[in-house]
Each structure stands twice: as C-alpha cells, then as structure tokens.
Amino acid sequence: MRQFTAVVNPAAGGSSGTAALLPLARLLREAGAELDTRYSRSLDHARELAREAGAQGRVVLAVGGDGMAGCVGGALSGTAARFGLVPAGRGNDFARALGLPTDAAGLAEVLLHGAPRPVDTIEVSSAAHGGAAVLGSVYAGVDAVANRHANTSRLLRGAASYYAGGLRAVAAWRPAGYRITVDGAEHAYHGYTVVAANSGYYGFGRLVAPGARVDDGLLDVVVIRHGPKRLFFTIMEELRTGAHLHRPQVEVLRGREVRIEADRPLPYGADGEVDGALPVTARVRPGALNVLC
Structure with missing residues (x-):
C-alpha cells in the first residue's frame, strides 16, 4: 500500500x-x-x-x-x-x-x-531569478499583469478575480515588441502576450494551447499579436473553447527551447505565480516527472 x-x-x-x-x-x-x-x-x-x-x-x-x-x-x-x-x-x-x-x-x-505516468516539465531560467522547474506554462505580457492583479485581490476570488484583473491589465496595456527565439530561430512580434505552454490550459480554465500535450517533448508557443482592445476581449472569451486559433492575430510556434525578450521590462509568470521580468528562457524536460493520473 x-x-x-x-x-x-x-x-x-x-x-x-x-x-x-x-x-x-x-x-x-x-x-x-x-x-x-x-x-x-x-x-x-x-x-x-x-x-x-x-x-x-x-x-x-x-x-x-x-x-x-x-x-x-x-x-x-x-x-x-x-x-x-x-x-x-x-x-x-x-x-x-x-x-x-x-x-x-x-x-x-x-x-x-x-500507474505513474511520465510527463514533461519546463525548466525556467532568467538572470534575476536563476532556474526552476514548473509544470504548465510560462507567459509574458498582459496576462502576467492580470494574474498579478488577481493574486493580490482581497475582494474577489476565483474566476471573478481573473476577470477583474484582466480588465484592469488590458485597460492600461500598450503593445509590446517581442523577440521570441524558438530552437534558435528568431521571430519578432508586436502584441499582447506570449505563452510557452506544456499544458493546454491556463488562467482559470482557458484553453490557450489546444494542441499542447504534457508528454510530447515540445512547448506550444502561443503569440497574441496587436489588435484593437475590444478584439482582445473577444479573443479572451474564445480562449474558453480554443476558437481563438482561427484569428489572424494568433500564431502558434512549437519547439523545445523558447527565449522571450521584450522592448521594455515586462513581467512573466509560471504556473499562476508571477516570478520576475523578461528576458526568460523556457526549456522542456521530457518525461521528467512521474504523475499519478
């Protein structure tokens, strides 16, 4: 036993x-x-x-x-x-x-x-905070700002805290210039956020990366590019079902190692905790954790 x-x-x-x-x-x-x-x-x-x-x-x-x-x-x-x-x-x-x-x-x-199932983890490293392993995702941009608001909310709990935090973050957001390096290939974007996902879900049940699998040895890198703020709120609703992937403002890259940089200091988070500021590197560790599931 x-x-x-x-x-x-x-x-x-x-x-x-x-x-x-x-x-x-x-x-x-x-x-x-x-x-x-x-x-x-x-x-x-x-x-x-x-x-x-x-x-x-x-x-x-x-x-x-x-x-x-x-x-x-x-x-x-x-x-x-x-x-x-x-x-x-x-x-x-x-x-x-x-x-x-x-x-x-x-x-x-x-x-x-x-039976224990081997699943992937993410090794996260940044100059300010060294290295650590996490499970679900690393995200950088307006969602990290929103999550910080939600985690510090004393009046709201659950989904309400995330929704209120998101409204507050988007209202004050201005587009960021991102440089994303995936397995050595550089990509440049102007937009709202970048999510390096091991798991499909983040932010209280939002299906940000429908194609992500916890045991495929890869990260799905979801980029939400710049657009009107009203459209961003529509995309946030579409995250509940994965319908956002049909938007031209959304792009998905895949790889084993992702480095996220921005043209100004931006917070990044991992597994619901806001840990530091960009730049940050996320590397997949295939089958590194034995989970009962």
Whole structure:
C-alpha cells in the first residue's frame, strides 16, 4: 500500500486546502494507506518538504492550486519520486489538463491504484531569478499583469478575480515588441502576450494551447499579436473553447527551447505565480516527472 505525504499550500492550508484534503485523507486511510500531512511555511519550504518525502520513497501530494502544483512538481522534476495532485486552488489548470477526477472518491482511486505516468516539465531560467522547474506554462505580457492583479485581490476570488484583473491589465496595456527565439530561430512580434505552454490550459480554465500535450517533448508557443482592445476581449472569451486559433492575430510556434525578450521590462509568470521580468528562457524536460493520473 502506498505511503503519502501531503504538502499543503500555506495560503490554502486554513481553508480550501484542508477542505479538499479531509475527505480524501479519510478514503486513503480507510483503504490502508498511510498519510502524513505537512503544512509549508512558504513555497521554498514546500519544495524542501517535497524533496525530503520523495527521497524517502513516499508519494508526494501537492494540495493547492497551480502555483503549489508547479512548486512541488517542479521540486520533484528529474527524480524518481511519484507525484499526485489534490486540486484546491482557483485555477487547477494542470489537474484539468491531466483529466483528474474532481470528486474525492475518484481522486482517491487514482492515487491508490493509478500507474505513474511520465510527463514533461519546463525548466525556467532568467538572470534575476536563476532556474526552476514548473509544470504548465510560462507567459509574458498582459496576462502576467492580470494574474498579478488577481493574486493580490482581497475582494474577489476565483474566476471573478481573473476577470477583474484582466480588465484592469488590458485597460492600461500598450503593445509590446517581442523577440521570441524558438530552437534558435528568431521571430519578432508586436502584441499582447506570449505563452510557452506544456499544458493546454491556463488562467482559470482557458484553453490557450489546444494542441499542447504534457508528454510530447515540445512547448506550444502561443503569440497574441496587436489588435484593437475590444478584439482582445473577444479573443479572451474564445480562449474558453480554443476558437481563438482561427484569428489572424494568433500564431502558434512549437519547439523545445523558447527565449522571450521584450522592448521594455515586462513581467512573466509560471504556473499562476508571477516570478520576475523578461528576458526568460523556457526549456522542456521530457518525461521528467512521474504523475499519478
């Protein structure tokens, strides 16, 4: 029987994280599994807890949203550790890409009996923040600004915080000049954002890269070029279904290594967390993480 260590997001630990974990914990223990719950003091502490548990041969569960999933999964990238997700955040986009059950019983079945599946991770590096591994996507532009607003919102939660953050970001946005290098080939654009996607979803369930697969060894690089702001809002709605790919303002590149630069300091984010400013390089690490899914 598997032994689990659940690493709980410090932000979610007192509310949604515990709420998601309690019914699952009961089912795991009733099945005879051992579960140890660890509350992290910070994301760096969460990485430390994850590596420690993984080195002991335990299945490491990330309890939280995409930031926590990327943090814990990134810490285990390149190791033999087994990784599981307990979605308890606002977006849960990587869990959505994996097709994980949303009910405790279905998720318990996956964690108890599911076979580990090798999936890709993204190695992210920048001059300001060194290197780290993440799971879902790296994005640079108006969406990173919007996500920063959503993460710092005290009045709104869930989809409402992303929508309000997006309105605020787009209202103040002016087109950026991007230089994107994909596997050594340079591309220049004027526009809103660049997303290097390992997973198809980001930003609270938006299907930004419908062709992205978590195990194909490639990143889908989605570029939204300049256009009227009213059109950008239309594209944001089309992201729910992937219909935006039919717009001439949207282009998709594919490759193993992507470098994103801009003509002014722009924030970039990864897995729901805004980490720094451009330039940034994203490299795929094929099959680097063993996920129960």
